[in-house]
């Protein structure tokens with residue numbers, strides 16, 4: 001029988017068995033087998049003889065590629081790929097892929113969870129009941145604000161932005177406005193959402209949902225000046241990347257009651273530090289970056305990442321080759 005040499009790959013995060021078996025059909029693989037996330041140093045040690053890697057979130061830069069001189073393909077099992085140093089990857093002809101689409105509805109559900117939880121103070125009041133502080137007194141101090149029939153401003157009208165807009169428009173009768181690099185006439189027509197100037201969106205929205213990818217243009221997109229433009233009743237939601245906002249500006253806006261509250265799935269320094277003032281504020285809902293954290297969705301992401309990896313290693317153009325590396 002012909003002895004086919006399979007490309008060597010490293011699977012640097014837990015993926016579904018189905019995805020692992022798929023990779024095994026085409027590649028000779030080694031994998032990270034712990035529930036803890038692999039560290040960058042541990043990864044560097046594994047990549048010496050590998051042509052492909054499946055991972056998520058680890059910076060792919062000059063240093064890593066120096067340790068991985070055979071590497072040709074990086075398959076990221078996430079939609080955001082701000083961990084790619086695109087310039088270096090382009091120079092070195094490294095193929096980079098991501099996993100869009102399969103997580104859109106899951107992330108959109110979470111965004112609505114953050115909106116509802118912040119507006120109706122759900123996590124704060126859950127603690128209130130569990131702490132035994134609920135008495136038969138008047139409930140005026142438990143009031144929240146409505147989500148339905150308010151104005152939802154979406155910054156970043158990509159695939160996830162679109163499904164958030166759909167939920168807002170059809171499920172909650174919201175007036176949906178958006179800002180994006182390019183206008184999306186089809187979405188405007190299909191969903192009845194309106195394009196809006198960036199500053200005006202900040203001024204008009206009751207809920208501001210930030211969904212833009214992190215790039216050099218969107219770093220600190222929402223800073224002191226932007227929080228100042230928001231309504232005092234505004235609720236700010238970030239489920240994109242932490243560095244798209246200046247977290248200190250958010251903290252000050254919340255402390256000075258310049259906005260009503262915030263729902264966060266991401267933080268400027270990755271994992272939010274236990275000393276962060278955000279953790280002390282009852283009008284902030286903090287989640288540990290769980291946008292896509294549903295087994296079914298993660299399995300779909302694993303399979304897509306596996307297919308991207310194999311396709312690229314077999315010399316085909318992977319379906320989810322990131323646009324900057326095309």
Ligand code: DGY
Pocket residue numbers: 077078079080081103107240289290291292293
């Ligand atoms: C991603 O995949 O980039 C998102 O952060 C999911 O939460």
